Amino acid sequence: xxxxxxxxxxxxxxWKAVLETYHEDRSTPVTPxxxxxxDTWSRDRIEAVQxxxxxxxxxxxxxxxxxxxxxxxxxxxxxxDLKDGDSLIANWPIVTKQEMMEDATEHPPYGTYTTCSDxxxxxxxxxxxxxSGSTGVPRVFRYTHFDRQYxxxxxxxxxYSGGLRQGDSAIPMVGFGPHVFAWGVQYxxxxxxxxxVPGGGVDGHARASFxxxxxxxxxxxxxxxxxxxxxxxxxxxxxxxxxxxKWMVTxxxxxxxxxxxxxxxxxxxxxxAVEFYGCTEASPHCGGYSCxxxxxxxxxxxxxxxxxxxxxxxxxxTLSPVADGERGLTVCTNLNSExxxxxxxLVGDYTRLSREPCACGRNHVRxxxxxxxxxxxxxxLRGIKFFPVQIEEAVRAVPGTxxxxxxxxxxxxxxxxxxxxxxxxxxxxxxxxxxEIRSRCEIRCAVEVVTPNTxxxxxxxxxxxxxxxxx
Amino acid sequence: xxxxxxxxxxxxxxWKAVLETYHEDRSTPVTPxxxxxxDTWSRDRIEAVQxxxxxxxxxxxxxxxxxxxxxxxxxxxxxxDLKDGDSLIANWPIVTKQEMMEDATEHPPYGTYTTCSDxxxxxxxxxxxxxSGSTGVPRVFRYTHFDRQYxxxxxxxxxYSGGLRQGDSAIPMVGFGPHVFAWGVQYxxxxxxxxxVPGGGVDGHARASFxxxxxxxxxxxxxxxxxxxxxxxxxxxxxxxxxxxKWMVTxxxxxxxxxxxxxxxxxxxxxxAVEFYGCTEASPHCGGYSCxxxxxxxxxxxxxxxxxxxxxxxxxxTLSPVADGERGLTVCTNLNSExxxxxxxLVGDYTRLSREPCACGRNHVRxxxxxxxxxxxxxxLRGIKFFPVQIEEAVRAVPGTxxxxxxxxxxxxxxxxxxxxxxxxxxxxxxxxxxEIRSRCEIRCAVEVVTPNTxxxxxxxxxxxxxxxxx
Numbered sequence: 001x002x003x004x005x006x007x008x009x010x011x012x013x014x015w016k017a018v019l020e021t022y023h024e025d026r027s028t029p030v031t032p033x034x035x036x037x038x039d040t041w042s043r044d045r046i047e048a049v050q051x052x053x054x055x056x057x058x059x060x061x062x063x064x065x066x067x068x069x070x071x072x073x074x075x076x077x078x079x080x081d082l083k084d085g086d087s088l089i090a091n092w093p094i095v096t097k098q099e100m101m102e103d104a105t106e107h108p109p110y111g112t113y114t115t116c117s118d119x120x121x122x123x124x125x126x127x128x129x130x131x132s133g134s135t136g137v138p139r140v141f142r143y144t145h146f147d148r149q150y151x152x153x154x155x156x157x158x159x160y161s162g163g164l165r166q167g168d169s170a171i172p173m174v175g176f177g178p179h180v181f182a183w184g185v186q187y188x189x190x191x192x193x194x195x196x197v198p199g200g201g202v203d204g205h206a207r208a209s210f211x212x213x214x215x216x217x218x219x220x221x222x223x224x225x226x227x228x229x230x231x232x233x234x235x236x237x238x239x240x241x242x243x244x245x246k247w248m249v250t251x252x253x254x255x256x257x258x259x260x261x262x263x264x265x266x267x268x269x270x271x272x273a274v275e276f277y278g279c280t281e282a283s284p285h286c287g288g289y290s291c292x293x294x295x296x297x298x299x300x301x302x303x304x305x306x307x308x309x310x311x312x313x314x315x316x317x318t319l320s321p322v323a324d325g326e327r328g329l330t331v332c333t334n335l336n337s338e339x340x341x342x343x344x345x346l347v348g349d350y351t352r353l354s355r356e357p358c359a360c361g362r363n364h365v366r367x368x369x370x371x372x373x374x375x376x377x378x379x380x381l382r383g384i385k386f387f388p389v390q391i392e393e394a395v396r397a398v399p400g401t402x403x404x405x406x407x408x409x410x411x412x413x414x415x416x417x418x419x420x421x422x423x424x425x426x427x428x429x430x431x432x433x434x435x436e437i438r439s440r441c442e443i444r445c446a447v448e449v450v451t452p453n454t455x456x457x458x459x460x461x462x463x464x465x466x467x468x469x470x471x
Numbered sequence: 472x473x474x475x476x477x478x479x480x481x482x483x484x485x486w487k488a489v490l491e492t493y494h495e496d497r498s499t500p501v502t503p504x505x506x507x508x509x510d511t512w513s514r515d516r517i518e519a520v521q522x523x524x525x526x527x528x529x530x531x532x533x534x535x536x537x538x539x540x541x542x543x544x545x546x547x548x549x550x551x552d553l554k555d556g557d558s559l560i561a562n563w564p565i566v567t568k569q570e571m572m573e574d575a576t577e578h579p580p581y582g583t584y585t586t587c588s589d590x591x592x593x594x595x596x597x598x599x600x601x602x603s604g605s606t607g608v609p610r611v612f613r614y615t616h617f618d619r620q621y622x623x624x625x626x627x628x629x630x631y632s633g634g635l636r637q638g639d640s641a642i643p644m645v646g647f648g649p650h651v652f653a654w655g656v657q658y659x660x661x662x663x664x665x666x667x668v669p670g671g672g673v674d675g676h677a678r679a680s681f682x683x684x685x686x687x688x689x690x691x692x693x694x695x696x697x698x699x700x701x702x703x704x705x706x707x708x709x710x711x712x713x714x715x716x717k718w719m720v721t722x723x724x725x726x727x728x729x730x731x732x733x734x735x736x737x738x739x740x741x742x743x744a745v746e747f748y749g750c751t752e753a754s755p756h757c758g759g760y761s762c763x764x765x766x767x768x769x770x771x772x773x774x775x776x777x778x779x780x781x782x783x784x785x786x787x788x789t790l791s792p793v794a795d796g797e798r799g800l801t802v803c804t805n806l807n808s809e810x811x812x813x814x815x816x817l818v819g820d821y822t823r824l825s826r827e828p829c830a831c832g833r834n835h836v837r838x839x840x841x842x843x844x845x846x847x848x849x850x851x852l853r854g855i856k857f858f859p860v861q862i863e864e865a866v867r868a869v870p871g872t873x874x875x876x877x878x879x880x881x882x883x884x885x886x887x888x889x890x891x892x893x894x895x896x897x898x899x900x901x902x903x904x905x906x907e908i909r910s911r912c913e914i915r916c917a918v919e920v921v922t923p924n925t926x927x928x929x930x931x932x933x934x935x936x937x938x939x940x941x942x
Contacts (some may be wrong), residue, residue, distance in 0.1 A: 041618030056566045109684040128685060140685075145664060167593045175649035175672015178681075183669065193616060195596030198654065200671055201646015210649075213580040214599060214611075 008063040012115070015060035016146075016338060019051055022307065027193050028166075035160035036153070038307050039362050043355065046306050046364065051084035053335040054310070061341060066112035067103050068343070071095075085310055088343065094319045094331055095345045097131075097376070100139045100281065110140050116339050126300050129180040131280045138431050140178075141308035143284045147337045148187060151285035154308055154336060155188035155276075158289035161303070161316035161362070162274030163247055169195035170218035170249070173207050173225060173358020176200045180280050181251040185220050194218075203231035215244035223248075223255035223265055223273070224462035227403040231453070245353060251276040254349070256290075256300045258389045259372030264403070275302045282332040282345040283309060285448070288367055291360040299369055306364045308336035312344070313353050316375055319346070324353045329375050330367070346377040350387075379465070381409065382417055386441040388465050391421060394436035398429050404455040404462070411470040414456040419445040424452045479534040480862035483586075486531035487617075487809060489524055493778065495624050498664050499637075506631035507624070509778050510833050514826065517777050517835065522555035525781070529553035532812060537583035538574050539814070553814070556781055565790045565802055565815045568602075568847070571610045571752065578909070580610050587810050598748060600651040602751045607915045611649075614755045615810045619658060622756035625779055625807060626659035626747075629760035632774070632833070633745030634718055640666035641689035641720070644678055644696060647671045651751050654721040656691050665689075675703035686715035694719075694726035694736055694744070695933035696873040701739040702924070722747040723932050725820070727761075727771045728841035731867020735874070746773045748842060753803040753816040759838055762831040768873040770840050772825070779807035779837045783815075784824050789848055795824045800846050800877045801838070819846040821858075850936070852880065853888055859936050861891060865907035872896050874903070875926040875933070882941040890916040897908035906936075 017354075022038075029035045054464050059079040061068035070080060075093065082088045091225050095385075104111035116125075124144055131139045143151075170276050174182035182200075189196050199207050207229060210216075219226055230240040248265065250273055256262045265273050277288035287309055288302040295301065304311040313328030314321055322328035330347040334340065351367035358366060375388035388407060395405045402424025412419050423433050430447040437445055498508045502643075512520075529832030530550040532539035543550060546564065553559045575582035595615055602610045614622075635641075641660050645653035653671075660667050668685050670678050678700060681687075682693040690697055697719050701711040719736065721744055729731045736744050748759035758780055764765075766772065775782040785792055793799035801818040805811065822838035829837060844858035859878060866876045873895025882888050894904050901918040908916055 122640075124664050125640065126661065127665075127667045127669065129669075142666070145661065148661075153701065169593075176669055177672040177677075178669045190616065190619075191598065193595050193597075195592065195599070195613070197599045198647055198649045201648040206648075299903065 005063065007059075009058040010022070011056075011063045012338075015341075016058045018056040019336070019338070022049065023150065025149065026153070026156075026217060027191055029160055033361065035157040039157060039161070039364070041363060043363050047085060050306050050310050050335065054085060054333070055083045055089050057335060057341050058088075058343070061115065061343065064115035065147060066107075067100075068113070068256060070112075078156050080365070082343070088310070088333065089312065089321060092344050093347060094314065095343065097139070097281075097346065097348075104139050110142070114339055115341065116142070116144070123187060127183065128178055129183075129280050129281065129284065130178045139281060141180075141280055141284070142338050143337065144339045147284065147339055150308075150336050151184055151283075152188050152191040154283075154305055155184050155286035156192050157183070157305065158276060158286035159188060159192065159249065161292075161360075162249065162276075162290045163272060163292065164192070164194065164249075166193065168217045168247070169197065169214075171197040171199040171207070171210060171214075171216040172220040173199040173229065174221060179252075180278070180284050181276065182220070184278075184285055185249060185251075185276065189299065205236065208233045208236055208238060210243065211243050217244055218247045218249060219245055219269070219271070220249045222252040222461055223250045223261060224253060224403075224458065226265055226273070227268065228457040231403065240268050243269075245271045247271055248273040248276070249276050251278070251286075254371040254373060254389055256302075257351075257372040258396070259393045261392060261420065262300065264396060266424050269271055272379070275370060277302060277349075278362050278419075279332070279345075279347045281340075282334040282342040282347065283336065284340070285336065287311070288371075291358060291362055293360045295359055296354075296366075301366045301368045302370050303358070303362050303364045303366050311365060311367075313351060314346070316350075324355055325368075327352050331370075349373065350375070371456060377465070379407070379409070379419075381419055381443060381468075384441065384443050386443065390440045391437060392464075394440050395423050395433060398425070398432050398437045400421075400427075401425050401429065402452050402455065404457055406455060407465045409465070409467045409469050411468075415470075417469050419443065420448060421445055422448045422450055422455060424455055425449050426452060476534065478530075479707060482527075482531040482534045483809075483852060486527045486812075489527040490621065490807070490809070493520065494621065496620065497624070497627075498662055500631055504832065505630040505782045510628060510632070510835070512778065512834060514834050518556060520778050521781050521806065523629070525556060526554045527557050527805070527815070528806060528812050529559075532586065532814065535586035537578075538571075539584065541583075558779070558803065560783065560792060561659060563815050565785065567817050568610070568752075568819075574796040575610050581613070585613060585810055586811070586812065587613070587615070598654065599649055600751050600755065601649045610752060611870065612651075612751055612755070612811050614808065617833065618755065618808045618810055621779075621807050622655055623659050623662040624756075625754075625756035625776055626655050627663050628661060628776065629747060629757035630656070630663065630720065632763075632831075633720065633747075633761045635663070635665065635689060635720075635742060635765065638663065639688045639718070640668065641691050642668040642670040642678070642684075642685075642687040643691040644670040644700065645692060650723070651749070651755050652747065653691070655749075655756055656720060656722075656747065675700050676707065679704045679707055679709060682714050683709065688715055689720060690716055690740070690742070691720045693723040693725060693932055694721045694732060695929065697721060697741065697744070699738055699928040702874065711739050714740075716740050716742045718742055719744040720747050721736075721745070722749070722757075723843040723846060725860055727773075728822075728843040729867070730864045732863060733771065733864050735867060746841060748773060748820075750803070750816075750818045752811075753805040754807065755811070756807065758782070758803060759842075762829060762833055764829055764831045766836075767825075767839060772837045772839045773841050774829070774833050774835045774837050780805055782824070782838075784822060785817070785827065787821075795826055797837075798823050801842075820844065821846070850878070850880070850890075850937070850938075852890055852914060855912065855914050857914065861911045862908060863935075866892075866894050866904060867913050868907045869894075869896070869900050871898075871904050872900065872921050873926065875928055876935060877926060878936045880936070880938045880940050882939075886941075888940050890914070890918055891919060893919045893921055893926060895926055896920050897923060 062079040070132040274290035312331040349371040406422040533550040745761035781804040783802040820842040877893040
């Protein structure tokens with residue numbers, strides 16, 4: 001694949017010039033409240049910038065990405081048909097993971113959605129990330145140095161909004177494999193001048209001892225891992241709530257929209273947990289993040305960074321846009337990358353959007369209720385549909401249950417598909433858990449109570465669903 | 472600890488100005504052969520720059536590091552007594568790990584050898600590393616952003632000298648914990664614009680599959696791990712020698728001076744293994760590195776980067792300087808850091824120095840025979856002294872032995888200390904291995920032959936010595 005055409009070059013220059021117009025390169029915030037003045041832009045200004053970016057990125061993708069060019073041609077859409085947010089939504093059908101997987105299967109290992117040629121990559125590539133969440137062919141994304149400068153600023157805006165300040169120090173407790181969350185935070189902490197205690201490649205005991213000795217103020221990990229590590233410390237005779245930890249920057253799994261999990265996490269550590277939400281495909285940086293306001297009424301929410309991404313919600317079945325305030329699946333158009341700009345990619349988490357102003361001063365759209373399960377994770381049991389997070393909420397509703405639980409789906413000899421939920425507890429709470437599940441998911445299931453701390457715990461994303469049904 | 476004095480500030484400014492004078496900030500080499508023109512400086516120029524740096528760093532350490540100030544005062548040495556390499560060696564006794572450990576024990580967790588105050592660290596710290604090699608209290612070192620810019624250039628010089636070029640891409644296979652090797656290479660690859668496939672936090676099978684799918688050209692790992700991964704690939708039916716790998720950047724363990732290990736590694740991968748030698752204490756960057764010449768006669772060697780570090784060799788017992796060409800322990804004065812400059816730190820690996828010009832054009836001193844064991848690792852068995860690498864050479868000398876081996880030291884019921892060496896082999900080679908050990912170490916020991924691939928393999932530094940003797 002080569003892209004030597006004059007039009008390819010010209011559209012690339014135009015797109016990079018637009019990006020450059022809005023680029024910041026700073027290690028300090030613009031005001032005590034905000035990392036960037038973009039945080040407080042009016043909605044008109046946000047939308048004007050989105051429109052300018054859409055008009056530049058569409059021809060760039062057409063001329064430089066084989067995947068996008070084929071799609072434009074097949075749909076009979078011209079790049080100039082996508083000139084703003086409205087025309088993008090009207091003319092450009094949603095890109096699904098399935099579509100990307102087919103491309104990656106046909107053109108291994110990278111697919112053709114990138115805008116860089118093989119020659120470009122050999123000359124200047126930077127880092128490779130792989131989608132981790134869903135089954136099927138992994139989709140691989142590479143991001144250049146140029147892109148990295150853009151995410152450092154986006155992530156700094158998110159971390160600063162969540163509350164991190166000069167004087168904080170972080171311990172990232174991740175494996176540093178090809179997962180975007182860890183590297184995005186790591187490079188941003190360096191950019192912000194915040195000290196880092198590298199917590200990769202060691203076990204919970206070593207990490208507990210690092211926290212005790214070096215007194216970092218911020219955990220960076222998945223919510224499951226923060227729960228796990230807290231329990232490890234308790235077993236060691238240490239109290240997580242009495243440590244130096246004041247913040248948890250958590251990604252990779254939904255948690256603040258999962259009733260019971262956020263409370264459990266914050267109680268355990270006596271620290272504030274903030275969201276760092278995104279996906280590998282449409283953003284190597286944080287898309288959704290916490291602000292100081294945090295809740296509307298009882299409902300937690302996150303902001304989306306709209307000057308660099310256009311976020312929508314769509315109906316799970318029709319993929320048509322749903323109105324603000326209605327529950328829908330997240331869709332992201334990434335307007336902050338040279339190598340992996342994307343138009344209307346179906347991220348697929350459920351949320352409800354609100355464009356009402358936030359008391360924090362940020363006018364960027366919010367996701368009310370945060371994230372409550374990715375559509376890929378939907379379980380369909382005998383026609384009844386529910387998400388693992390609903391089971392999680394049921395488990396959390398029974399006091400004294402362990403942090404881990406398992407959902408086991410099997411087919412009986414008589415052909416009936418059934419669910420068994422394993423929970424940890426000192427006493428027999430099977431009936432109570434079953435009742436909580438029934439009230440949330442309208443399904444009857446077997447609940448098995450096992451001895452506390454016997455279910456396996458994972459260091460990255462927790463594996464809690466075991467589907468062993470006959471296909 | 473605070474350092475508010477005018478002299479502290481003034482000496483810091485002077486030291487940083489000297490550092491700045493020689494700082495480069497580049498992503499590309501100055502010529503096709505050399506990353507930096509410092510590589511080909513004359514010895515006179517190298518020594519003049521060393522002298523200039525020593526004269527500036529000595530007062531800086533006196534005024535800004537509690538550890539150094541106490542030592543100057545106790546020794547009755549004035550900072551101005553250290554004005555060049557000769558006066559440094561004449562007036563400043565060697566700093567040992569023991570001395571640093573005592574300081575770290577008395578002032579946990581960091582000791583007082585840094586030149587940054589607690590306030591400085593809270594404001595701008597960057598990353599923490601911990602000594603891993605020896606027993607005892609871990610000595611912890613923090614390096615600032617300012618320092619990182621200096622290592623990126625030092626490491627780029629080393630990697631470029633080893634042969635890495637634009638178009639190469641790397642897979643670091645390390646845990647990304649607080650070990651300086653991995654992070655130093657990681658940040659430098661980014662600086663050099665070389666693509667990275669992040670290989671942290673996954674197992675050998677996943678790494679083998681990354682190599683197969685993404686075709687990186689450079690492994691970054693310990694020599695033991697490169698051997699281990701090659702065997703994993705063979706078990707998976709893949710041939711490491713047929714992969715995309717052309718280079719191995721290896722650190723953390725001696726290997727190119729260990730007869731048999733280098734050959735085994737290069738044969739397995741059909742790739743060139745280059746050294747990336749250093750220590751946490753006196754340098755967060757590469758001190759010793761390979762050049763295209765690689766061997767003098769049959770003897771491998773590495774260069775030391777002398778404009779930023781002064782390297783010496785000393786007698787193991789007296790710690791007095793030994794002449795060039797004589798075997799001695801490495802000592803490093805680090806002249807390339809704000810936060811962790813060090814004067815005459817006993818790194819403690821054995822080598823022989825040569826200041827003869829090298830055919831590669833680099834005039835920086837060389838370590839002939841590379842490194843052959845750190846003095847901390849010396850085994851004393853019934854008064855006979857030898858290094859684990861001597862056992863390693865004996866094992867490698869017998870064809871068909873597995874990559875791993877173990878040295879087990881125990882005390883018999885009659886009070887006699889004995890050694891048992893475990894090797895992997897298809898047939899009974901116990902006598903041959905015992906003979907090879909006897910000829911190298913002048914010691915008789917039991918050799919036990921176990922089934923191939925049954926000795927445990929570690930992902931980072933291999934643990935091969937198990938000392939269970941009565942104390």
